[in-house]
Amino acid sequence: xxxxxxxxxxxxxxxxxxxxxxxxxxxxxxxxxxxxxxxxxxxxxxxxxxxxxxxxxxxxxxxxxxxxxxxxxxxxxxxxxxxxxxxxxxxxxxxxxxxxxxxxxxxxxxxxxxxxxxxxxxxxxxxxxxxxxxxxxxxxxxxxxxxxxxxxxxxxxxxxxxxxxxxxxxxxxxxxxxxxxxxxxxxxxxxxxxxxxxxxxxxxxxxxxxxxxxxxxxxxxxxxxxxxxxxxxxxxxxxxxxxxxxxxxxxxxxxxxxxxxxxxxxxxxxxxxxxxxxxxxxxxxxxxxxxxxxxxxxxxxxxxxxxxxxxxxxxxxxxxxxxxxxxxxxxxxxxxxxxxxxxxxxxxxxxxxxxxxxx
Amino acid sequence: xxxxxxxxxxxxxxxxxxxxxxxxxxxxxxxxxxxxxxxxxxxxxxxxxxxxxxxxxxxxxxx
Ligand code: HEM
Ligand code: FES
Numbered sequence: 001x002x003x004x005x006x007x008x009x010x011x012x013x014x015x016x017x018x019x020x021x022x023x024x025x026x027x028x029x030x031x032x033x034x035x036x037x038x039x040x041x042x043x044x045x046x047x048x049x050x051x052x053x054x055x056x057x058x059x060x061x062x063x064x065x066x067x068x069x070x071x072x073x074x075x076x077x078x079x080x081x082x083x084x085x086x087x088x089x090x091x092x093x094x095x096x097x098x099x100x101x102x103x104x105x106x107x108x109x110x111x112x113x114x115x116x117x118x119x120x121x122x123x124x125x126x127x128x129x130x131x132x133x134x135x136x137x138x139x140x141x142x143x144x145x146x147x148x149x150x151x152x153x154x155x156x157x158x159x160x161x162x163x164x165x166x167x168x169x170x171x172x173x174x175x176x177x178x179x180x181x182x183x184x185x186x187x188x189x190x191x192x193x194x195x196x197x198x199x200x201x202x203x204x205x206x207x208x209x210x211x212x213x214x215x216x217x218x219x220x221x222x223x224x225x226x227x228x229x230x231x232x233x234x235x236x237x238x239x240x241x242x243x244x245x246x247x248x249x250x251x252x253x254x255x256x257x258x259x260x261x262x263x264x265x266x267x268x269x270x271x272x273x274x275x276x277x278x279x280x281x282x283x284x285x286x287x288x289x290x291x292x293x294x295x296x297x298x299x300x301x302x303x304x305x306x307x308x309x310x311x312x313x314x315x316x317x318x319x320x321x322x323x324x325x326x327x328x329x330x331x332x333x334x335x336x337x338x339x340x341x342x343x344x345x346x347x348x349x350x351x352x353x354x355x356x357x358x359x
Numbered sequence: 360x361x362x363x364x365x366x367x368x369x370x371x372x373x374x375x376x377x378x379x380x381x382x383x384x385x386x387x388x389x390x391x392x393x394x395x396x397x398x399x400x401x402x403x404x405x406x407x408x409x410x411x412x413x414x415x416x417x418x419x420x421x422x
Contacts, residue, residue, distance in 0.1 A: 131389035186386035210376025217369030
């Protein structure tokens, strides 16, 4: 669950996920090689090195397209959430496959001269002013560096040490890497391979990735604008404001829901054991939407990677030490009311009991 | 994600998506015309340093 100076905490789900990733990559490479050998039979034969480079390059590019679709797809459809759970391992696998592609490309095209392959890679083509003769390999190098940086810092150890905002910003570089790779393929491979299907395939990937992000983003934007219809009342203490955010019946037992009050961050409400509690909706790990999670073993469980917090005080159960902001909450009749001022992370708040459940 | 992260993300894709599509289309429109069969056998390696992956057919020249 939470970050510590420990190696990857394996569990059954992660093992199955990784077995599927490794198996999927092996099957893809095997099928690509077998079909490639048949398609490129004499007299159009290509060497095994070029076939291997293509198999690995297309595999890494396909994986990156899939990785970029997982985030918005999980926002749009909960059934995609299991794919998000271990997405970082998919990212590391993508880097390793791309690295193998790059090693073969550098060895094959730059390894036989009397200059160092890396010097040759960087200096053999300097046609930066031309599109059709552009040194597209450099774009691949830059993208590979970004993928390396992300793979190397993917463990929660780095998330904790860099801090979530800096880590998130660093990992946003994946979008830059994607742009570089589309151009790597468009200015390299697609310049010599003229089948319209290949260009259409790359284009379809770009359109799918971009539109999924836009659709998910616009949906969230509308959700943020659609504030919970609230009526306010003053509290018994000075400065206390209670906002009616809906009925207890809107929240299923052991589940959460989300409310937006004014311009504030979303607030997550949970119903467990006949009580209502409220915390921030933003998970301390990578900002996952806690209100879309469930109560498991008495704890709020984030739908993204399963970090847990106690509903009563927003603290992770020992030995973990993460804390999230809590909110004062009360139940009046069957209505839930919240004081929209967040309390410091980890503040204990008496959960509000639902009168009917007291009987 | 926080509200500002969500907003930032949407703006980013609003700009990045069309930018990548334009880049792709520009690269495709810059492709040199397809070489005819007779040109293929005398083709020089492309300037970007990559050999054509499909080897040109070997034309037997008999007297
Ligand atoms: C050091 C970095 C890299 C170098 C030197 C490099 C080099 C090359 C070369 C020489 C080609 C062949 C182009 C052709 O056949 O016309 C190629 C193609 C390709 N590359 Fe890269 N590449 C690098 C990184 C990457 C990365 C990081 C990815 C994806 C994650 C990638 C994906 C592809 C794809 C999809 C193709 C088209 C299929 C193929 O021919 O393999 N490359 N690359
Ligand atoms: S557990 Fe990763 S975002 Fe919540």
